[in-house]
Amino acid sequence: MVLSRLSIALIIHLIIAAFYALLIITKRSSLTSANILPIAFIPLFGPLSALSAEAVNYFQKSKADEFEVDEAVDFEEDIYWKSIKTREESTNIVPLEEALIINDRFTRKKLVMDMLLDDPMKNIDILLLARENNDLDTAHYANTTIAKVQRDFQLQVQELAAAHETYPSNQKILDDYIDTLTRFIESGLSEAYLLKRQRILLDELLDEKIDRYGWSRESLNQKINNCLHLKDINGAIAANGILKDHLPDDEQTWINALQISVAGHDSVMLEDTLEEIDRRAIDWSVTGKEMVRTWIAV
Numbered sequence: 641m642v643l644s645r646l647s648i649a650l651i652i653h654l655i656i657a658a659f660y661a662l663l664i665i666t667k668r669s670s671l672t673s674a675n676i677l678p679i680a681f682i683p684l685f686g687p688l689s690a691l692s693a694e695a696v697n698y699f700q701k702s703k704a705d706e707f708e709v710d711e712a713v714d715f716e717e718d719i720y721w722k723s724i725k726t727r728e729e730s731t732n733i734v735p736l737e738e739a740l741i742i743n744d745r746f747t748r749k750k751l752v753m754d755m756l757l758d759d760p761m762k763n764i765d766i767l768l769l770a771r772e773n774n775d776l777d778t779a780h781y782a783n784t785t786i787a788k789v790q791r792d793f794q795l796q797v798q799e800l801a802a803a804h805e806t807y808p809s810n811q812k813i814l815d816d817y818i819d820t821l822t823r824f825i826e827s828g829l830s831e832a833y834l835l836k837r838q839r840i841l842l843d844e845l846l847d848e849k850i851d852r853y854g855w856s857r858e859s860l861n862q863k864i865n866n867c868l869h870l871k872d873i874n875g876a877i878a879a880n881g882i883l884k885d886h887l888p889d890d891e892q893t894w895i896n897a898l899q900i901s902v903a904g905h906d907s908v909m910l911e912d913t914l915e916e917i918d919r920r921a922i923d924w925s926v927t928g929k930e931m932v933r934t935w936i937a938v
Contacts, residue, residue, distance in 0.1 A: 656687050764789070764827055786829060793824040811853060818845050822862070839870050855882055857890070864896050873904040889920060891928040898935055910935075 678689065770782035800817040807813055821842050824830060830838055846863045860879045867876035877900055883893040894917050901910035917936060924932070 764829070768828060789827070790829050793820070793827070793829065796820050797824060809852075811849075814845065814849055814852075818842065818849065818862075821845070836870070839866055842866050843870065843872070843875070857883070857887060857892075861892060861896065864900070868899060868903050871903070873900060873906075876900045876903075889922055891922050891924050894920075894922060895928060895931050898932060 682689075767782050767786055771779050771786060773779050773782070797817075797820055800813065800820055803813045804810070804817050821838060825835065825838050825842065843863065843866055846859055846866065850859055850863070860883055863879045864876045867873070867879065876896070880893065880896045880900060883890065883896065887893050894913065897913040897916075898910070901907075901913055914935060917932075
């Protein structure tokens with residue numbers, strides 16, 4: 641009989657421990673995975689200590705939640721194009737990377753909100769990191785801000801596409817269209833299925849600009865970079881050929897040539913490029929030297 645009661649008590653304990661472990665794993669509990677073992681292997685006192693810790697965390701959370709999302713910002717407002725802080729008000733802001741690892745929930749939440757609303761585009765890489773944060777509020781703020789930036793980019797691109805179709809000979813509209821699309825692509829916010837389509841569109845717009853208004857160093861370098869992302873080696877070779885003919889002593893011309901050779905897995909082209917570089921007196925910048933040091937000593 642005694643054994644039977646102990647067995648029943650043990651079964652009940654294991655059920656409670658399993659339930660608590662599930663809450664912790666699904667992040668519905670404020671406790672961490674390190675608490676699972678004590679709960680499971682200390683009958684009665686394990687679950688009781690967990691409940692006590694939950695109670696303490698609950699009361700601390702109640703105090704911290706005086707700062708709520710609804711009071712902090714209305715996400716229907718334009719939080720990308722309009723900063724809610726003046727320069728004077730933003731002089732004592734902790735970097736977002738540090739804010740993400742601060743343990744105090746209230747402090748972390750306030751610092752993250754300050755950073756996200758100050759200049760989302762400046763912190764876009766950290767925003768992408770923050771949306772995977774274990775703190776639900778932090779992840780929510782990051783995801784909401786990212787969605788807002790994506791939506792604004794998409795609207796801008798659509799408006800410029802319509803304007804370009806209406807005024808195809810307006811160079812400023814075409815330049816703005818290319819610039820905005822490029823910033824959207826480089827932001828890392830484009831979904832994978834859209835990214836290639838956007839790069840194909842960018843390639844077409846760059847060709848149109850070069851055909852209509854003539855080439856420039858910037859437009860050709862931009863086309864080469866985009867072609868390499870599209871794995872269009874022939875397009876990159878053709879664009880860099882113009883640079884070789886007109887800017888043969890420009891370091892970027894030969895950085896491009898090396899990158900094209902490597903991307904195309906063309907050992908003959910790479911060898912020819914290295915020989916051509918060796919024959920020229922190229923004035924390498926510090927950055928340029930770093931980029932080519934794998935292949936040549938400069």
